[in-house]
Amino acid sequence: MRLPVASRRLHVVAPLALALVTLAAFAPALSNGFVWDDAANIVTNPHYRGLGWAELRWMLTTHLMGPWIPLTWITLGLDYVVFGMKPAGYHLTNLLLHAANAALFYLAARRLLGLALPAAAARAAPLGAATAALVFALHPLRAESVAWVTERRDVLSGLFFFLALIAYLRAGDAEVRRRPWLAASVGCYALAMLAKPIVMSLPFVLVILDFYPLGRLSPRWREWLSPGARAAWTEKVPYLLVALIGGAIAYVALDQKTPIDQYPLPARIAMLLYSFAFYIWKTLLPLGISPLYELPPHVSLLAPRFLVSGVAVALVTAVTWGLRRRWPAGLALWASYCVMVAPIGGLVHAGPQLVASRYSYLPCLGWAVLAGAGVAVVAGAAHCGRLRPAFAGLLFAVAGLAIAGLATLTWGQVQSWHDEDTLWRLALEVDPACAKCYGNLAASLDTRGYYTEAIKDFERALTLRPDAFGNERRNFGLVLFRLGRLPEAISQFRLHLERYPWDVEVRNYLGVTLMHAGQMEAAARQLQEAVRLDPHHAAALTNLALAVSALGRPAEAIPYLQRAIQVNPTDPLSRFGLARAYRAVGNGSAAQEQVEVLNRLDPRLIGELDAPVPGPSQNRRER
Helix, strand or coil, X not given: CCCCXXXXXXXXXXXXXXXXXXXXXXXXXXXXXXXXXXXHHHHCCCCCCCCCHHHHHHHHHCCCCCCCCHHHHHHHHHHHHHHCCCHHHHHHHHHHHHHHHHHHHHHHHHHHHHHHCCHHHHCCHHHHHHHHHHHHHHCHHHHHHHHCHHHHHHHHHHHHHHHHXXXXXXXXXXXXXXXXXXXXXXXXXXXXHHHCHHHHHHHHHHHHHHHCCCCCCCXXXXXXCCHHHHHHHHHCHHHHHHHHHHHHHHHHHCCCECCCCCCCHHHHHHHHHHHHHHHHHHHHCCCCCCCCEECCCCCCCCCHHHHHHHHHHHHHHHHHHHCCCCCHHHHHHHHHHHHHHXXXXXXXXXXXXXXCHHHHCCCCHHHHHHHHHHHHHHHHHHHHCCCCHHXXXXXXXXXXXXXXXXXXXXXXXXXXXXXXHXXXXXXXXXXXXXXXXXXXXXXXXXXXXXXXXXXXHHHHHHHHCCCCCCCHHHHHHHHHHHCCCHHHHHHHHHHHHHHCCCCHHHHHHHHHHHHHCCCHHHHHHHHHXXXXXXXXXXXXXXXXXXXXXXXXXXXXXHHHXXXXXXXXXXXXXXXXXXXXXXXXXXXXHHXXXXXXXXXXXXXXXXXXXXXXXXXXXXXXXXX
């Protein structure tokens, strides 16, 4: 059916206006820098920089950000081609994607509200859809996904999620061919999974929509195998295959999963129930939003906040189920919300966070639709005379003020991601007992050379959490090393390795520190273990060679240096060490070849060939 001219114009003007409003609310992000995990993912990572075969091969195989997200990496590679290392360009791409999502969500919400509401209210569906889109797009919970470059995966997967949803809804129109739209929907879903597998729950959301408001499946289970119902189930098979394959890859790639013995099943159920309650609560009262809600060392179903959350979830479930015949939309909304939160609710947990604002990007869409439905119902009642215009105007004013309030909070929340200091000081204002926040603030201070201040915050972090969930001891040890407090640095590295014995970087750091402390035999043992764990670790190979050379075994050092040069041909310290080793064993011609290469890489080292062995290979600070 062809839309009237006015409706067709609204179909274009409204999404464009919503996108522009969204861009305006998030504009401060353009002045933000790279923060938090951006350091490892963007700033110090050369592998994504470009769209050549080497970069694409890396993007298709890496899981640096945790899950397998090749499409997200491709967009970041494109950013590098266009913007280089200017953070404003990366933030602009995030903003444009989120603005596009606001426009697409308007189209999806308009369709859903038109199906779900009575005739009078359905005529106000455009107004309700615009409200839903604004609540979704301008909510401060979105700031983390938009203002943090690393979370490109949220806004990009969201784009294809909305396209998949719109194509599926379009397939329900009687006047269009269903199969091409379904194929387009499945294709967009696959692209969404390649951007971030958090969208894996879409097939279950579509089943819920088939029950309500599409009405393709009956609530009476005896009719679930009728011809029409079988067609609806069969259509979900391609989606389910994409979800299973993508979910399996994501699970395997997630190599930092929290051990089940640390948080057993009852604790994970408590975490899941808390997640269900948390995102609703923060949607209704978006104050005190933090970049990190730290996972406590112990989680119990009987602890007050987990117990209250469980009771609240049980009550909402009971109410929506009890009202399922009178208010089927309530059950559909609650079910879709729970289905989307479940994969990131704690059952399969990774990282130091209990919950995270970014996880609300898609699961909270239903609450935005609910707000839009309320506005549409009020508009429909006013149009039919069932509601006084003055009272309707008052309700519209309240809704407008609420949306303006969300936009104001978002404007400020986006600026909290401006730099590391701002981010982590805000987090500590929200939760002064957040050990990981102190650790991240200390790492930021360390990066800028404020070592004394960094040590104080590392000590606070480790006092709060002696178990050191993450890299606090590693980073603390590096600061102590830089200050020459070698015994303390060695102690911190050893404590870290007690918990993470496979951490090659820290084992390399420990070897380097032992070398500086004059404990060459101990250093060689640590570096040999690092090379065993990762035979291609260039820094560990170089440092091991320097250690055995210092022990008077230059011939043993040569193979290690040759392997290091194969991994990193441009490292001057490896060339330096190899030239010294060749001289020590009497191979002057081979030494001269290395000197010639060294002259191109770092001629300053040539004058030190006869001096004592220099410092070990430079190491990276990680979080």
